Structures are given as structure tokens and as C-alpha cells.
Amino acid sequence: MDFEYFTQLFFGGLTRGSIYALIALGYTMVYGIIELINFAHGEIYMIGAFTGLIISSVLTMMGMPTLAVIILAGMAAIIYSCAYGYTMEKIAYKPLRNAPRLSALISAIGMSLFLQNYVLLAQTSDFLPFPSLVPEFKFWEPYSHILTTPELMILSTTVFVMILLTFLIKFTKIGKAMRATSQDKIMASLLGINVDQVISATFVVGSATAAIGGILIASHIGQINFYMGFIAGIKAFVAAVLGGIGSIPGAVLGSFVLGWTESFFTGYISSDYEDVFAFIFLVVILIFRPSGILGRSQTQKV
Amino acid sequence: MTAKHEIRKSIIASIWFMFLTFPIMVIKVNTVTNTIEWRWYNMALVGIGIFFLSMLWRYLLKKKEEGGKKEKKAGLSLIQRLLQEKQFALPGMVIIAVITIIFPHIFSMYQTNIMISALIFVMLGLGLNIVIGLAGLLVLGYAAFFAVGAYAYALLNLHYGVGFWIALPIGGILAALFGILLGYPVLRLRGDYLAIVTLGFGEIIRLVLENWNEFSFGPSGIKNIPKPGFFGIELSMQATTIYIFYIVVLLVVFTIFVINRLKNSRIGRAWTALKDDEIASQAMGIDKAKTKLRAFALGSTWAGMAGVVFAAKTTFINPASFTLWESVIILCTVVLGGMGSIAGVIAGALLLILLPEYMRDFGEFRMITFGAVLILMMIFRPGGMIEDVRKTYKFEK
Known part of the structure; x- marks a missing residue:
């Protein structure tokens, strides 16, 4: 129970939280705009990791330098995840825009099943080893017993993505359109915003962050399989709800809180019930504060 | 052009x-x-x-x-009309009854066993139909109640030697209690939140069963669960299978009877009203909390009983039989068949369980097809194969 162990757990939780945050952002943005829990979001993250692995292996075998491999594979993973997110929205959610919410949710569950098994059939059901893409930095060696280089990489990438995203939403035209659409879809379309385009853009942005999360976690843990998106997706969803779904700072805060609690729980108490703990946490939050830490409470209108 | x-x-x-x-x-x-x-x-x-x-x-x-755009009331489909016409319904039922009675005698034990599994899923589908189809509450952790029933029988038998017939109601009641336990805190939650919380609940139950070795023997499960007894007479392997088949058929008939009665009862109408508009139905004096809890309790009771039968049929259970996929398959049977429609759910369950059994080569494509079917059904035929016909009350001057 010394201080070093504590700091290790603290940074472990922070890393875990950053990954959750990268996935939770997609959930919360989509929910903010079309009020749909995109069940298949975890699958986008998984596809990002798979694409990253496949492209990086091909490039490595072709004899490219490491840096080029990292950049190209990362870009491919992001592009493909965005394309999948975009297509998914067009096929499974767009025709159901005006249907009851239950229909869209069931369609999302179907999409999640479909993508998981698509990867399972086209690739493999085994765990694939993922190359550790991040090199060891020389200058970081004195601190690496507390925070390893991949963890540092994850943290700094997350921070960078957050800043980029905040900029996108606060200051660009599409960001403004997103905020307007999430407030009032009909009013936004009356003012000349192409709502369909905005929704597609939201899916694309959410998928991009999920893909980044996918590559980072895969190269940190060192293996991937088709099922990895499911638990990660559920946990990111817990984080999004914890912070208040629909709120972007809330998703980040919720993710860190979840990451820390999990890390300390497994570090000090028991690791058998790690997943159980996340679910119990979710149930407790929803009972006592359904709107989350930063969320606005919703009143039901007649 | x-x-x-x-x-x-x-x-x-x-x-x-x-x-x-x-x-x-x-x-x-x-x-x-x-x-x-x-x-x-x-x-x-x-x-x-x-x-x-x-x-x-x-x-x-x-x-x-x-x-x-066209007028939607173009008419009911052929099956729906057949179900409503008295002159077709009665002979149809007699034919179905005769087929079920002679089924285990003309087909092999293998076929009978598959049919038993399919009928267990019919029970589960009908139970989930109460929660989703009638009350409109999307529950994604239904397999957890199934597990509660199965483990109730297995553990009670292991520790106290409780027999099948006593365990059957106990399993149902225990599952109902779990249903209320889960239902109570989530009463306030709407559609999608409810789905996630119930999903979480299902996973909690499974993970606890997997990790709590002293209680549930962990992933290795419980072996040698006795098959149901027949007035103390020892039955042969084949006779037991036939016996279980009849028990399941009886239970399914009982389920159909109860749900049919429930559907047009005061509770059933309250469920439908709550599903359509919570605020309006509360204004009409429906107690939201009580009505929803009843749906949870009744829905999970069937899962509990199905669980007891499942444990008795397979004589071996472990947490791997109660994963999220079981919940999703049960959900698929309800959605594919037609939410709220009894005939639809039965058809959906039989189709989804029997088809993959007889098309083994197709087996690995099963889950991907399920996924595609869920999406396509929601887009092109949200009412399911046999759409539910709501009872209408006419005002005559």
C-alpha cells in the first residue's frame, strides 16, 4: 500500500479512462443528436483495431520503416472506421429516423451482431497478437516505472484529440451545425442546416475517435479479437451515462471516474469482479442520478 | 434514363x-x-x-x-385471418394437438430432444413477449432469469434434494423476485437506458455465477441434475425424453392460455396503454410502478420455469448457457415473430431454433444472419412475421 503502488494505479486508471473517453465520445455525440444508443459503436472500435493490424502487418512485410507504418496504418484505421460508421448510419439508422425508438435500438443491436460476426467469419475467432507500435522513448526512461511509454502515448493522444474535438465543435461551421441540430432538429433544418449531413458527420467524427482508441489500446494490450468491442463499448457507455449522456465534457469526466474506480478496485480489492463492478456502478448511477454528473435532467413532455 | x-x-x-x-x-x-x-x-x-x-x-x-402513403388498413394477412376465423381455428388446433401428441412416437429421440429445446425457447419467447410485446419494456438480460430458474433447481436439488415438481414453482417465484428486484430501481428509466441496465444485470448474474465458486461451482457448472420423476417409477432414457416433451408441451399450452387471458385483461390493457403513452395512461389512473413491476415479475416467472425444465432436460448447467447471446436469440424470436403476437412468437421461436439445427452447414452464419434479420425486420416489417392484431372495441349507437 505504498505511494508508488498508488501512483501506478492512479496512472493505470487514467490510461484506462482515456481509452473509455475516446469511445464514449462517439456514444455521447450520437446520442446528443439523434437520441440513439449506437450499440454498434464498440464494433467500430474493433474494426479500427483490426484494420490497423492488417495494414500495419502488410506494410511491415513490404519493408517500410516503422514510423511510416505507424502513420499509414493509423490513417487507414481511421479512414476505414469512418467509412464503416458512415455506411452503418445510412443502412441501419437512416430508414428508421421516424420510427419508434425501440426499432432503432433493435436495429443497432442487429448491426452490432452483424459486424462482430462479419469480422469473425472473414478473419478469425482467435486472439491475434498486435505489434506494439509505440517505440520506447529514451528521455522517458527514468519515469517509466510509474507510467510506461505506451501509457504516456495514450494519455497525450487523448488530450490532443480532446483539444481538436473541442475546437471542432466550438469554432467550426460543422460544429455549430451539430450543436444546433442537437438542440432542435426541426428548427435547425428550417435555418438551412442539412440535418442528414450533420448526422453523418457526427457518426464519422465519433468513429474516428473510436478508431484511435482501438489502435492505442490494441498496441498497449498486445492482442485483439472480434469480441473486444463489446465489453469496451458497454463500459464506455457506462462512462458516458455516468458523465451525463449527450454532454461531451461529461463523457470525458465520466470515463476518468470509471477508469480510476476500476483501477483502484482491482488494485486494492479483487480483480475477479472487475466487470461486475462496472455494471453495478452503472445501475447505482441510474438509480440515484439518471442524468449523470454533468447532464441536464430531462423532463418528459406531453 | x-x-x-x-x-x-x-x-x-x-x-x-x-x-x-x-x-x-x-x-x-x-x-x-x-x-x-x-x-x-x-x-x-x-x-x-x-x-x-x-x-x-x-x-x-x-x-x-x-x-x-396508401391506406394501411388494406386488410389482414392470410395467417391473421385464419387465426381469427373460428371455423378454421378449431380444426387447426385439433391437427396441431394430434401432431404434438404423436410427435415423440413417430420421430427419433434426437428429433424429440431438438423439439424440446425449441419448445423451451417458445416458453422463453412468450415470457419475454409479456415484457417487450405487451408492456413495451426492452429487456436485454432475459437469460439471467432463465439462469436463476436453472440454478435454483440445480442447487436446491444438490443441497436439499428438492425434486423437479417442487422446484418448478420455486424457480418461477425466485425468478419473479429477481424480476421485481431488477424492476424496482429501473422503473424510472425509459427505453434505451432500461435496455442497458437489464443487459448489465444479465452480465452481473452471469459473472457472479462464473466467479463465485463456493456457491455455483464456477465455470465448470453443476453435473448430474436429476430428470423429472414420474410418481417414483424409474423410466428408461427414451421414456424420460418423451415424458419431458409432454411436460414442456403442457407448460407451453399453459403459458399460451395465461398470456391470452392476460392480454385482454385489465392488466393487459394497462400495459398496452403504458406502452403507447405513459403520461396519458397515468392521467387515466393507471399505477405506473405497479403495472410495470407486474410485467417484470410475470415475464421473468416464465423464464424461471423454463430454466428449471432446461436444467432437468440437459442434466448439466454452467454459466456458458446463459450469455448475452441467449438473451439476443430470445429477443430475435420475439421481434421476428411479431411483438405482442402469440402465434408470431411461437412461429419465430420454432423457426429460429429449428432452422439452424437442420441446416448444420449454415451454422457458422447463424449469428450474422440474426443480425441482418434484426435490421431488415425493423426497417421493412416492424410488426414481425405475424403481426399482432389489437382487440378493438366498437361503440355502437
Whole structure:
């Protein structure tokens, strides 16, 4: 129970939280705009990791330098995840825009099943080893017993993505359109915003962050399989709800809180019930504060 | 002009999907031997397949839009009319009854066993139908109640020697208690939150069963669960199977009877009202909390009883039988068959369980088909195969 162990757990939780945050952002943005829990979001993250692995292996075998491999594979993973997110929205959610919410949710569950098994059939059901893409930095060696280089990489990438995203939403035209659409879809379309385009853009942005999360976690843990998106997706969803779904700072805060609690729980108490703990946490939050830490409470209108 | 336009659209779609599926369908990396397998034929398949599928897709969407504009009351489908006509319904029921009675005697034990599993899923589907179809509460952790029933019988038998017939109601009641336990805190939650919380609940139950070795013997499960006794007489292997078959049939008939009665009762109408509009029905004096809890309790009771039968049938249970996929399959049976419709759910359950059994080669494509079916059903036929016909009350002057 010394201080070093504590700091290790603290940074472990922070890393875990950053990954959750990268996935939770997609959930919360989509929910903010079309009020749909995109069940298949975890699958986008998984596809990002798979694409990253496949492209990086091909490039490595072709004899490219490491840096080029990292950049190209990362870009491919992001592009493909965005394309999948975009297509998914067009096929499974767009025709159901005006249907009851239950229909869209069931369609999302179907999409999640479909993508998981698509990867399972086209690739493999085994765990694939993922190359550790991040090199060891020389200058970081004195601190690496507390925070390893991949963890540092994850943290700094997350921070960078957050800043980029905040900029996108606060200051660009599409960001403004997103905020307007999430407030009032009909009013936004009356003012000349192409709502369909905005929704597609939201899916694309959410998928991009999920893909980044996918590559980072895969190269940190060192293996991937088709099922990895499911638990990660559920946990990111817990984080999004914890912070208040629909709120972007809330998703980040919720993710860190979840990451820390999990890390300390497994570090000090028991690791058998790690997943159980996340679910119990979710149930407790929803009972006592359904709107989350930063969320606005919703009143039901007649 | 339009044909040219359509073909161009389909070509664009097929190019897009060829691009989309390129890394996952075409390249397969073997990380052990460091070799790459290029499967170009997959790309050709995707291209040709998507070309035609996208045409069909657009055609169906267009037809759906046109259909939506037309008057919807065009008439009930053939099956629905058959179900409503008294003169067809009665002989139909007699035929079904005769077939079920002689089924285990003319078919092999293997067939009977498959039929038992299918009937257990019919029970589960009908139980979930109460919660989803009638009350409109999307529950994704239904397999947890199934597990509660199965483990109740297995553990009670192991520790206290409780028999099947006593365990059957106990399993049902225990599952109902769990249903209330889960239902109470989530009463305030709407649709999608409810789905996630129940999903979480299902996973909690499974993970606890997997990790709590002293209680549930962990992943290795419980073996040698006795089959149901027949007034103390020892039955042969085959006779027991037939006996279980009849028990399940009886239970299914009982379930159908109860749900049919429930549907048009005061509670059933309250469920439908709550499903359509919570605020309006509360204003009409429906107690939201009580009504929803009843749905949870009644829905999980059937799962509990089905669990007891399942444990007795397989004589071995472990947490792997109660994963999220079981919940999803049960959900599929309800959605595919038609939410709220009893005949639909039965047809859906039989189809979903029997088809993969008889099409073994198709087995690995089962889950991917389920996923696609869920999406397509929601888009093109949200009412399911046999749509539920709501009872209408006419005001006559």
C-alpha cells in the first residue's frame, strides 16, 4: 500500500479512462443528436483495431520503416472506421429516423451482431497478437516505472484529440451545425442546416475517435479479437451515462471516474469482479442520478 | 434514363462496399508465419452481391414508402385471418394437438430432444413477449432469469434434494423476485437506458455465477441434475425424453392460455396503454410502478420455469448457457415473430431454433444472419412475421 503502488494505479486508471473517453465520445455525440444508443459503436472500435493490424502487418512485410507504418496504418484505421460508421448510419439508422425508438435500438443491436460476426467469419475467432507500435522513448526512461511509454502515448493522444474535438465543435461551421441540430432538429433544418449531413458527420467524427482508441489500446494490450468491442463499448457507455449522456465534457469526466474506480478496485480489492463492478456502478448511477454528473435532467413532455 | 441511373447508383454502391470490405475480407494476415493471404475472390463476390442487393434495397425502400402513403388498413394477412376465423381455428388446433401428441412416437429421440429445446425457447419467447410485446419494456438480460430458474433447481436439488415438481414453482417465484428486484430501481428509466441496465444485470448474474465458486461451482457448472420423476417409477432414457416433451408441451399450452387471458385483461390493457403513452395512461389512473413491476415479475416467472425444465432436460448447467447471446436469440424470436403476437412468437421461436439445427452447414452464419434479420425486420416489417392484431372495441349507437 505504498505511494508508488498508488501512483501506478492512479496512472493505470487514467490510461484506462482515456481509452473509455475516446469511445464514449462517439456514444455521447450520437446520442446528443439523434437520441440513439449506437450499440454498434464498440464494433467500430474493433474494426479500427483490426484494420490497423492488417495494414500495419502488410506494410511491415513490404519493408517500410516503422514510423511510416505507424502513420499509414493509423490513417487507414481511421479512414476505414469512418467509412464503416458512415455506411452503418445510412443502412441501419437512416430508414428508421421516424420510427419508434425501440426499432432503432433493435436495429443497432442487429448491426452490432452483424459486424462482430462479419469480422469473425472473414478473419478469425482467435486472439491475434498486435505489434506494439509505440517505440520506447529514451528521455522517458527514468519515469517509466510509474507510467510506461505506451501509457504516456495514450494519455497525450487523448488530450490532443480532446483539444481538436473541442475546437471542432466550438469554432467550426460543422460544429455549430451539430450543436444546433442537437438542440432542435426541426428548427435547425428550417435555418438551412442539412440535418442528414450533420448526422453523418457526427457518426464519422465519433468513429474516428473510436478508431484511435482501438489502435492505442490494441498496441498497449498486445492482442485483439472480434469480441473486444463489446465489453469496451458497454463500459464506455457506462462512462458516458455516468458523465451525463449527450454532454461531451461529461463523457470525458465520466470515463476518468470509471477508469480510476476500476483501477483502484482491482488494485486494492479483487480483480475477479472487475466487470461486475462496472455494471453495478452503472445501475447505482441510474438509480440515484439518471442524468449523470454533468447532464441536464430531462423532463418528459406531453 | 431511370434504368441507367439505377445501374449507376448500384455500381457506385458496389465499388464503395468493395473498398469498405477490402482489408477485412481480402487480406488475411498470419502473424505466426508472417505470411499474407490475398483473397481476391471475396472482393469479386462482394462487388457482384452488393450490385444486386443495392438494387433490391432501393426497390424495397421505395415500395415501403409508397405503401406507407396508401391506406394501411388494406386488410389482414392470410395467417391473421385464419387465426381469427373460428371455423378454421378449431380444426387447426385439433391437427396441431394430434401432431404434438404423436410427435415423440413417430420421430427419433434426437428429433424429440431438438423439439424440446425449441419448445423451451417458445416458453422463453412468450415470457419475454409479456415484457417487450405487451408492456413495451426492452429487456436485454432475459437469460439471467432463465439462469436463476436453472440454478435454483440445480442447487436446491444438490443441497436439499428438492425434486423437479417442487422446484418448478420455486424457480418461477425466485425468478419473479429477481424480476421485481431488477424492476424496482429501473422503473424510472425509459427505453434505451432500461435496455442497458437489464443487459448489465444479465452480465452481473452471469459473472457472479462464473466467479463465485463456493456457491455455483464456477465455470465448470453443476453435473448430474436429476430428470423429472414420474410418481417414483424409474423410466428408461427414451421414456424420460418423451415424458419431458409432454411436460414442456403442457407448460407451453399453459403459458399460451395465461398470456391470452392476460392480454385482454385489465392488466393487459394497462400495459398496452403504458406502452403507447405513459403520461396519458397515468392521467387515466393507471399505477405506473405497479403495472410495470407486474410485467417484470410475470415475464421473468416464465423464464424461471423454463430454466428449471432446461436444467432437468440437459442434466448439466454452467454459466456458458446463459450469455448475452441467449438473451439476443430470445429477443430475435420475439421481434421476428411479431411483438405482442402469440402465434408470431411461437412461429419465430420454432423457426429460429429449428432452422439452424437442420441446416448444420449454415451454422457458422447463424449469428450474422440474426443480425441482418434484426435490421431488415425493423426497417421493412416492424410488426414481425405475424403481426399482432389489437382487440378493438366498437361503440355502437
